[in-house]
Amino acid sequence: MSPQEAKKLIESLTSELQQHNYNYYVLAMPSISDLEFDQMLKQLSELEKEFPEYQDPNSPTLKVGGEITKSFKTVKHKYPMLSLGNTYSEQDLIDFDTRVRKAIGDDFEYVCELKFDGLSMSLTYNNGKLSQAVTRGDGTKGDDVTTNIKTIKTIPHKLKGMGYPEEFEIRGEVFMHRAAFEKLNAEREENGEQPFANPRNFASGTVKMQDSGEVAKRPLDCFLYFLYGNNLPFKTHWESLQAVKSWGFKVSEHIRLCSNINEVLDFIHDFDNERFKLSFDIDGIVIKVNNYAQQQELGFTAKSPRWAISYKYKAQEVETRLLSITYQVGRTGAVTPVANLQPVQLAGTTVKRATLHNANEIERLDVREGDTVLVEKGGEIIPKIISVNLDKRPAGLHKTVYIQNCPECGTELIRKAGEVAWYCPNDISCPPQIVGKMQHFTSRKAMNIDSLGDETIVQLFNSGLLRTIADIYSLSDKKTELLLLDRMGQRSVNNLIAGIEASKNNPFEKVLFGLGIRYVGETVAKKLVQHFKNIDRLIAANTEELVAVNEIGTRIAESVIDYFAEPAHIYQIEQLKAAGLQFEIEEKEIVFESDKLEGKTFLISGVFAQFGRAELKDLIEANGGKIVSSISAKLNFLVAGDNMGPAKLKKATDLSIPIITDNELLEMLK
Ligand SMILES: NC(=O)c1ccc[n+]([C@@H]2O[C@H](COP(=O)([O-])OP(=O)(O)OC[C@H]3O[C@@H](n4cnc5c(N)ncnc54)[C@H](O)[C@@H]3O)[C@@H](O)[C@H]2O)c1
Numbered sequence: 001m002s003p004q005e006a007k008k009l010i011e012s013l014t015s016e017l018q019q020h021n022y023n024y025y026v027l028a029m030p031s032i033s034d035l036e037f038d039q040m041l042k043q044l045s046e047l048e049k050e051f052p053e054y055q056d057p058n059s060p061t062l063k064v065g066g067e068i069t070k071s072f073k074t075v076k077h078k079y080p081m082l083s084l085g086n087t088y089s090e091q092d093l094i095d096f097d098t099r100v101r102k103a104i105g106d107d108f109e110y111v112c113e114l115k116f117d118g119l120s121m122s123l124t125y126n127n128g129k130l131s132q133a134v135t136r137g138d139g140t141k142g143d144d145v146t147t148n149i150k151t152i153k154t155i156p157h158k159l160k161g162m163g164y165p166e167e168f169e170i171r172g173e174v175f176m177h178r179a180a181f182e183k184l185n186a187e188r189e190e191n192g193e194q195p196f197a198n199p200r201n202f203a204s205g206t207v208k209m210q211d212s213g214e215v216a217k218r219p220l221d222c223f224l225y226f227l228y229g230n231n232l233p234f235k236t237h238w239e240s241l242q243a244v245k246s247w248g249f250k251v252s253e254h255i256r257l258c259s260n261i262n263e264v265l266d267f268i269h270d271f272d273n274e275r276f277k278l279s280f281d282i283d284g285i286v287i288k289v290n291n292y293a294q295q296q297e298l299g300f301t302a303k304s305p306r307w308a309i310s311y312k313y314k315a316q317e318v319e320t321r322l323l324s325i326t327y328q329v330g331r332t333g334a335v336t337p338v339a340n341l342q343p344v345q346l347a348g349t350t351v352k353r354a355t356l357h358n359a360n361e362i363e364r365l366d367v368r369e370g371d372t373v374l375v376e377k378g379g380e381i382i383p384k385i386i387s388v389n390l391d392k393r394p395a396g397l398h399k400t401v402y403i404q405n406c407p408e409c410g411t412e413l414i415r416k417a418g419e420v421a422w423y424c425p426n427d428i429s430c431p432p433q434i435v436g437k438m439q440h441f442t443s444r445k446a447m448n449i450d451s452l453g454d455e456t457i458v459q460l461f462n463s464g465l466l467r468t469i470a471d472i473y474s475l476s477d478k479k480t481e482l483l484l485l486d487r488m489g490q491r492s493v494n495n496l497i498a499g500i501e502a503s504k505n506n507p508f509e510k511v512l513f514g515l516g517i518r519y520v521g522e523t524v525a526k527k528l529v530q531h532f533k534n535i536d537r538l539i540a541a542n543t544e545e546l547v548a549v550n551e552i553g554t555r556i557a558e559s560v561i562d563y564f565a566e567p568a569h570i571y572q573i574e575q576l577k578a579a580g581l582q583f584e585i586e587e588k589e590i591v592f593e594s595d596k597l598e599g600k601t602f603l604i605s606g607v608f609a610q611f612g613r614a615e616l617k618d619l620i621e622a623n624g625g626k627i628v629s630s631i632s633a634k635l636n637f638l639v640a641g642d643n644m645g646p647a648k649l650k651k652a653t654d655l656s657i658p659i660i661t662d663n664e665l666l667e668m669l670k
């Protein structure tokens with residue numbers, strides 16, 4: 001390769017990898033697999049060795065890939081948070097072992113641990129109390145996410161036992177169990193939000209949310225795996241893991257002390273199969289030299305310790321035959337193509353189906369019924385088709401033609417500009433859409449009608465008793481018909497009717513969420529209700545008025561407008577209103593201009609569910625109050641939302657300044 005070519009290639013690899021780092025760490029939405037990323041990184045590293053003059057000082061080979069964000073307080077790490085050297089090959093591990101031996105001789109042990117697939121977190125404890133939680137960030141500085149991390153039940157706020165140092169730092173991996181991931185991701189999809197590809201991305205997206213209340217709803221967990229501090233009372237990593245367990249930290253039971261590299265390889269082989277039985281994802285095994293003094297002797301490179309390495313498992317792949325492609329219609333009308341496969345064993349489960357995502361993906365793969373396909377199950381939960389084995393393609397297979405009509409109701413499919421999915425627009429009478437909408441409407445977070453479960457809805461739909469959401473509220477007139485159905489006795493019918501009746505007390509925000517308007521999830525529904533107060537004002541709102549609401553963008557606004565433009569939806573709302581459902585919230589009697597706050601000073605900090613900061617500021621000023629920007633003894637009130645910085649909180653508490661919520665501020669205006 002000529003130097004000129006090498007320079008060009010180094011530049012393009014560097015910028016491509018930087019983009020992938022951004023997608024992975026900041027957006028939590030990677031667009032290539034880890035293996036592809038690692039191969040590109042290796043290629044760059046080899047080129048840089050050959051042509052060091054072209055290496056970018058910010059090369060991804062030298063730096064931890066993450067970034068700090070502007071949304072949290074930045075904290076400098078006391079001990080840098082580095083990456084780990086990684087490999088997919090056993091030979092590389094043997095080479096690693098040789099290097100270690102050269103440096104420290106033969107007398108040492110390894111600790112093998114699982115490489116949890118989440119995001120690393122640094123926790124600081126002072127006198128046994130959790131004082132700070134910080135993300136890895138760029139390795140030198142991270143985001144202070146203490147408030148969010150405090151919602152994780154397995155991270156102790158206060159330690160048990162004795163013998164912990166007065167101040168220490170402990171590191172671990174925050175992750176989400178697979179079952180919780182699948183459940184929450186399915187809910188996201190139902191709400192028309194983009195699903196996360198795997199639990200790691202979901203956990204990482206969650207930790208960086210602004211609203212700790214929302215974080216608390218998503219069950220995260222954390223395994224701890226390294227202790228830092230001055231004069232730790234331990235000589236080895238293994239000892240420290242046993243001790244931190246006794247202080248109340250969660251340490252994985254799957255750790256092993258190994259006296260040589262062969263025992264390490266045994267551990268790796270054991271978990272090649274065992275890993276699929278775990279309730280969470282791992283992407284490999286971490287191998288650490290056990291003794292602290294020996295770790296110190298080995299030291300660090302710019303990016304990772306020399307006393308540790310990780311072995312990453314390759315995603316498992318297998319070939320099988322594609323029997324047919326079918327199409328599923330979801331609650332929102334989105335059509336998903338599904339590959340039905342000749343059943344095959346893969347990653348510990350029998351795989352019969354794989355997702356084909358959308359029409360573009362079918363086009364890209366040129367996959368045809370009857371093809372032999374390569375299926376992968378990696379970090380992603382749902383298996384996917386990687387490629388078609390053209391050598392095995394029988395003669396005469398027809399190119400796949402994407403369906404043009406809904407497989408359920410025959411309506412012609414549509415595709416909106418800028419979207420990849422095709423939709424069935426018939427949300428009035430397309431069976432999976434109306435059943436799905438009713439199931440959503442009665443679900444726990446919406447109207448919470450326990451007695452009308454998913455299967456009962458299907459049964460009532462099939463028997464013609466339910467056709468729309470509004471029909472639910474006329475079931476009480478149809479007791480005789482209900483009693484004729486299978487598994488419907490007097491008691492279950494009474495329960496059913498009572499549950500439906502009770503649901504009428506649900507507040508407007510639950511009803512609005514229950515309607516299943518695309519992109520209107522729980523939080524958006526709350527915001528719309530707070531802002532517009534009643535359904536008529538919401539129906540009348542135009543795009544401008546909608547996007548004026550904090551955190552509502554044009555995509556949501558357009559979806560809301562489209563929904564209310566449909567006469568059948570308006571008719572349904574009229575019926576639900578007539579049945580007695582809540583379509584308004586009580587107006588708070590707020591005087592929007594007054595002198596009630598005259599002579600008082602306010603400082604606003606944190607984020608608020610019902611107001612933007614600018615809105616709050618306007619409100620205070622319109623009522624005669626004065627906004628100040630720093631805390632002093634003269635400040636009258638601190639208006640505090642979520643995620644307020646701990647330093648501010650402490651200062652205000654020290655000065656005994658009254659801390660009020662946005663609701664308490666509203667009370668002052670009444
Ligand atoms: N697909 C993409 O676009 C993309 C982009 C960037 C990075 N990546 C992936 O991320 C990797 C680099 O990420 P990285 O720098 O965080 O390194 P890494 O994830 O390979 O290893 C370091 C991390 O391992 C974690 N870890 C889990 N269990 C551990 C244990 N028991 N002990 C110690 N640490 C443990 C810690 O969070 C630590 O920060 C790449 O190799 C690549 O596979 C992928």
Ligand SMILES: [Zn+2]
Binds near residue numbers: 407409426
């Ligand atoms: Zn349809």
